[in-house]
Amino acid sequence: MSAGAAQLRAVPVTGSAAALISFDEVGLDFGVRRIIHRLSFALRPGEIVSVVGPSGCGKTTLLRLVTGLLRPTRGAVHRDGRPIDGPARDVAIVFQDYANALLPWRSVAGNVSLALEAAGLPSAQRPARIAALLAKVGLAPHADKFPRQLSGGMQQRLQIARCLAQEPAILLMDEPFGALDAMTRQDLQDEMLRLVRESGTTVLFITHDLDEAIYLSDTVIALRANPGEASSLARTFPVHLPRPRQQLATREAPEFLRLRRQAYDYLLETH
């Protein structure tokens, strides 16, 4: 622990010293195309941050930078003050296309098991952990079914359960509820908030839905497409809404409506 603290002091970190993840002047080009430019922001432990912006503004790319699957062209992404150099077992990612992200030949329990196997958990301890995780996301009665036998919402719950099996310190979510119907989406939003609050997980949430971003987050970050010489970070909206959030009460709160208006106006202006 003290070694980690020493490391923190040794490496200069922009923003808060308590940042779990910090983007420091990050830039990324795909060939000659500039996707992200001079992006700086920090993610504090336990925080939920949403990223919104037009398509092609590098939202998904941003997540891939945190997983370490992609390296920045300029600047650095730090975790606990150290540059991220590859995937870590406690960084989980929920993909939007749950159907492709689940293994169709494994049962519901088998899909959760994959994460436990990757973590090297002895097989004797797996069934209990799997049962607990499936109960958490409400899939306990479906443990023996296969993904194709589940509805879209249930498949996404399964993917979330697999991510929770990694006991993530950081949960990355790439438009996870975008393909679901409105009711299922609201259910899953609340369930996600509950699960994340229980475990104190830090969340970086990508969405194109402004309402969803405000409803879930402590901070909403708006990105700019084709940044050119400007920073990719177009604007930051702090969200001061009480928790736990409630689908009706929160969405009717004057502060919610004010933020929504502000963010919409801003995004319209910049298009």
Next chain:
Amino acid sequence: MAGALAARPALARWRGCVVPLLALLACELAWRAHPMQSDAVAPPSAVLRALVVALGDGSLARATAQTLLASLGGLLLGAGGGLLAGVLLGLSRPAAASAGLLIELLRPLPSVALIPVAMLVFGFGYRLEIAVIGFAVFFPMLLLAHAAVRTVPARLTEVSAVLGLSLTAHVRKIVLPAALPRLFVALRLCVGIALVVAVTTEIASNPQGLGYALLSAQQSLAPDTMLAVLLWVGCIGWGANAGLLAVERRCFGAMQVGGGAP
């Protein structure tokens, strides 16, 4: 209801037999009407009698065992090697790029053209036949396994990377299961090739197995035995394919119903 549903495919299957049986009957009747002495053909009844004799005296069983054993050996060696190489090339683009030219140069070589070379190296017997069959099935398996691995969804590879699976775990738990339906099709293809090449090698040079039985019946001017062996070879090929198809349906049928796997 269930009876009607079950009866229809059964009826259709029997309907398929009508034309061949009629053709055989016509041959038999034509032969009876105009009997002739021939070194090339024999009436269906004589062929059937020869088949019963060959099955009875164990010669056909021994030849079948020899051909199947050689095919199996060739498949294990050739298709096994092809699978390994194909998976490797599918996982690594640099490996695929550097092996590409060699594969394209060797692949068009007809495997039976290797018989003279293999004969010098191995002499007669199983080793000759296994080597030729192995060469014949190596390349189809390699190319199909390569393609099968390349079709594993990129998303699954990403999942595997984020979960931190080791390379062997990634291959064992993600790549092979995802590619399995396609690999099985490749295996079915290779089994067909193996049987063809086995019989060809036996006819061309190797004095064992069904191909040699066919050849020696021909050379001893016994068309009934020759046609009986031919019929038997056809049955073996059909049976092998039908067996593999049944296994395939059993293993992957459920997976394809939901469209979960391509």
